[in-house]
Amino acid sequence: MTIVSAFVPRRFDIPPPERRLFQVDPESRLLAHCHWQPEKHKDVPVIVIVHGLEGSSDSNYARGIAEKAFHRGFHVVRMNQRNCGGTEALTPTLYNSGMSADYRAVFEELSNADGFKQIFFVGYSMGGNLVTKMAGEFGTAVPKALCGVCAVCPALDLAACAAALERVDNYPYQRRFVNGLMSRYATKHELFPERYPIHGLAPVRTVRQFDDVITAPQFGYRDAQDYYENVGAKRVARQVRVPMLMITAQNDPFVPYASFLAAKINENPAIQFVAPQYGGHCAFISKHSGSERFWAEQRIVDFCASLSTNSA
Numbered sequence: 001m002t003i004v005s006a007f008v009p010r011r012f013d014i015p016p017p018e019r020r021l022f023q024v025d026p027e028s029r030l031l032a033h034c035h036w037q038p039e040k041h042k043d044v045p046v047i048v049i050v051h052g053l054e055g056s057s058d059s060n061y062a063r064g065i066a067e068k069a070f071h072r073g074f075h076v077v078r079m080n081q082r083n084c085g086g087t088e089a090l091t092p093t094l095y096n097s098g099m100s101a102d103y104r105a106v107f108e109e110l111s112n113a114d115g116f117k118q119i120f121f122v123g124y125s126m127g128g129n130l131v132t133k134m135a136g137e138f139g140t141a142v143p144k145a146l147c148g149v150c151a152v153c154p155a156l157d158l159a160a161c162a163a164a165l166e167r168v169d170n171y172p173y174q175r176r177f178v179n180g181l182m183s184r185y186a187t188k189h190e191l192f193p194e195r196y197p198i199h200g201l202a203p204v205r206t207v208r209q210f211d212d213v214i215t216a217p218q219f220g221y222r223d224a225q226d227y228y229e230n231v232g233a234k235r236v237a238r239q240v241r242v243p244m245l246m247i248t249a250q251n252d253p254f255v256p257y258a259s260f261l262a263a264k265i266n267e268n269p270a271i272q273f274v275a276p277q278y279g280g281h282c283a284f285i286s287k288h289s290g291s292e293r294f295w296a297e298q299r300i301v302d303f304c305a306s307l308s309t310n311s312a
Contacts, residue, residue: 010060014067017078021090024105028082028091032106033057035066035076045118045147045308046075046110047301050103052125052282053155054180056085061124061152061282064294068301073310075116079106081127088187092195096215097126097158098231100134107134111145120148120304124282125255128154128246129233135244136236148307150245150300153252153282156237157259158228162208164254173254173281174206181210234263237271244271245303247296249279274299 017033024030037044047069049062056062057078066076080087082095082102103121110116123131128151135142135149155161165174182204189196202213211224221227229235246265250257257275260266266273276284284296291298 010064012063012067014063014070014076020077022079022106022109024082024102028093028102029087030082030102030106031057031080031085031087031090033078033080035070035078037070037073037075040075042115043117044073044075044310045120045304046077046116047120047122047304048077048079048103048106048110050079050121050123050127050130051081051084052123052127054084054177054184055124055127056080058085059124061294061297064297065122065300068291068297069304072301072305074120074301074304074308077106077110079103081130083184083188088184088191092192094185094188094215094218096219096227096231097129097155098133098219098227100130100137103130103134104137107143107146111143117145118147118308118310119145120150120307121146122150122152122300122304123154124152126155128152129156129158129231132156132233132240132244132246133231133236135242136233136239138242139236139239140241142242146242148243148245148304149240150247150303152247152284152296152300153249153255154233154246155255156232156234156263156265157256158232159225160256160259161254162206162211162224162228164256165207170254177207178204178210181207181214185214234259237263237265238268240268240270242270243307245274245300246271247274247279247284247299249281249284250275250277251279252281255281272303 021029121131216227286295
């Protein structure tokens, strides 16, 4: 199901987006594609969507949620993580799974600068880890405008995910991720050759090797394991107090279901934990047609609408 979802043809009924840049640190900006309801009223709820590893604001699930949410009366903001969606020139850094501060900055700009009163965050896979981490870092000090958070197949335990990717049956996923990461690194080398050298780089054939050779030293971690232990949202999931929907599949090929049990996600009363037996990685294609075809997308919009005062 994981692979099938990437090839299911989809058309999206949603107005053309407005491009927007969010300043998340003095040197870095994130590109977003925004779909505003008419007149851009501040009391209309906003859904911010954060994609997964090597995805973009144009990933099918991002556009699927955007379509459903927009037609339910939400403003929608489809984010690109640093360097994604062709934005390598907008930041001198790479991106990693610990950059929850980027989305806190996006939240603060939407709430403080724009004045939106109801803001929801949705993250898939790596994006799911980021929004869960952000929610956990807020702890009991949840800002009034942050009304809810949703995570689908969040990679809460990165070491467990990296180990799962190294199984033989997961080779296609591993190869896709590594090819994408190395291609992005090559682009960064062209933009910042001294910061991102190519010559003398150790071989990279797995995600863990990429994190050992590139991610960890670029961000000040000892090695991949040190990076994984510091940025996984499993460390702060127990601190989540904002209403949260977390969806995963027990048959996800590389985000192990055991990692959710180990993090005791189902023991946090703030988190509505939904874990069907099947669904693959961020796929959740149902036998039903219409809005229920992509099951997780509909659950997300329903959850946010249940917490909003202005949605349909």
